[in-house]
Amino acid sequence: MASENVTKTVSLKDYIIDMGNVAVKGIAQYEVVLENNTDFIIKRRTATTDRELVILVSKGLYYIKDCKTGHIEELKEQSLNSFLRDLKDGMIVLHQVHWLSNLYRESVGLIMQVINDECLTDMCRHNVLVKSFDPSWYTRYWKQNSKLFTRIYNMFPSMVDRKKYQACIPVIFWIEEQYGANEAVYFAEKLVQSGIMELDFNDYGRYFNEHEVSYDPGCFLKVMVSPFRINLRRFIDYILFDLYAQGYAKVTKSFFNEYLDYLQMQQDFYGKVKEKYPAHFKTEHDVMALKVNQAKLLAACENFEQQNESIKDLAYSGSGYCIVIPTKPEELAEEGINLSHCVGQYIERVAGGECHILFLRRRGTPERSLVTLQLSGKQICQAQGFNRRPITDQERRFLMQWGREKDIQIAV
Structure with a gap:
C-alpha cells in the first residue's frame, strides 16, 4: 500500500501573477480614459464591476455607463457620489481639463453645479470657468x-x-x-x-x-x-x-x-477743491485737518472781521510785493501752517483789538504765503517768513516804502 504522506511538488511559477490586473474585492481602481479642455471620462473597476463616468461638457452629455451590460445611467448627485466614493484619501489628476485639474470625492458638488447651470457650462466651453x-x-x-x-x-x-x-x-x-x-x-x-x-x-x-x-x-x-x-x-x-x-x-x-x-475739508475751507491728487496724501490730509480744526477755534472770535475792516486801507501793491489784509479766520490758520509758525495763536489778540495780522506777498502770487506781519498800533513789531526766517533786504525795502506811505513804523 502506497504511503499516504506523498509530498506534492510545488512550483513557484504557479504563484507569480500580475497584481495590477487583479481588482481587490471592495476596492475600486480608477483610470483616466479621456481628457481634453472641457471633457473627461473616468473608468472605475472592481472585482465585479466595470463602469465609466462620462462628462462631455462640449456635447452636453453626462452619464455613467456599465461597460459589461452597456446600460446607461443618467448622472445624478447620488450616482456620482457612489462612483467616486473610493477616492476618500486620494485624487485623480486631470492634466488637460481646463476647469477641473484634480478630481476628488468632494468634487461632486462642483461637477453637479457646472453641468446644471447653463451659464457655468457656457463659461466652461469658453475655457473661462474660474x-x-x-x-x-x-x-x-x-x-x-x-x-x-x-x-x-x-x-x-x-x-x-x-x-x-x-x-x-x-x-x-x-x-x-x-x-x-x-x-x-x-x-x-x-x-x-x-x-x-x-x-x-x-x-x-x-x-x-x-x-x-x-x-x-x-x-x-x-x-x-x-x-x-x-x-x-x-x-x-x-x-x-x-x-x-x-x-x-x-x-x-x-x-x-x-x-x-x-x-x-478743502471744499469747506477754501470753497473749492484745490488739489485732488496730492503727492503726499497722508501729510496733506493731516495738514488740511489741522487747518480746519484751527479755523473752527478761530471762528469763535466773532469780532475778527470787524477788527480787520478797520485796517483795510493798509492794503498796498508796489514794486514786486503787496500787502494783503486777511478777512477770514481761516486765512490766519492757513498762513500759520503754510509758514510753519504760530500766527493762529494771535487770533484772540486780533479780535480784541490788541494787534492786527497782515500778509506780505509777492505781487505776482498774492495767494501764496510769504511773510506774516504783526501790527501793533502804528508799528510792525514782527515779520516772519517760512520757519520763522527773518525778512530779506529786498522785503525790508518794500516794507519801508509801504510804511512811509501809510505812516507805519517798521521795527523789525
Missing part, C-alpha cells in the same frame, strides 16, 4: 459682458486672488456699465502693472469663507459719484501708482474714506 469654491460668483459678470470677462480672465495672473484681482472685478464691471468697456480695460491693464498688493473697495466690509466671498465697488463708486468731479483715469493712476510710490502696499476702504474727507 476654479474656485463658488464659480457662480462670477456668472453675473459673464452675463454682463462675456467679451470683457474673457479679456480680463486671460489678462489677470489669477482671477481668485482675493486681495488684488478678485476684489477689483466688481469695480471693473461697474466702470464698464458707467463709462464703457475701454475704460474698464484701462483699469484692468493698469491693475496688472501696479505694484499694489491689496485693494478693498467694499463699503460694508469684506467677508469670505471657503464657500462664499462678497465684494462691491462701494468706496470707488462713492468717490466717482461725489460732487468733486474726479477724473476716472487720473484717479485710477493715482490709487494704483501714485499711492504705491507714497508707500502704500494696500489701498483699503480707510483710504477712500480719508480721501473723501480730504476733498470735503
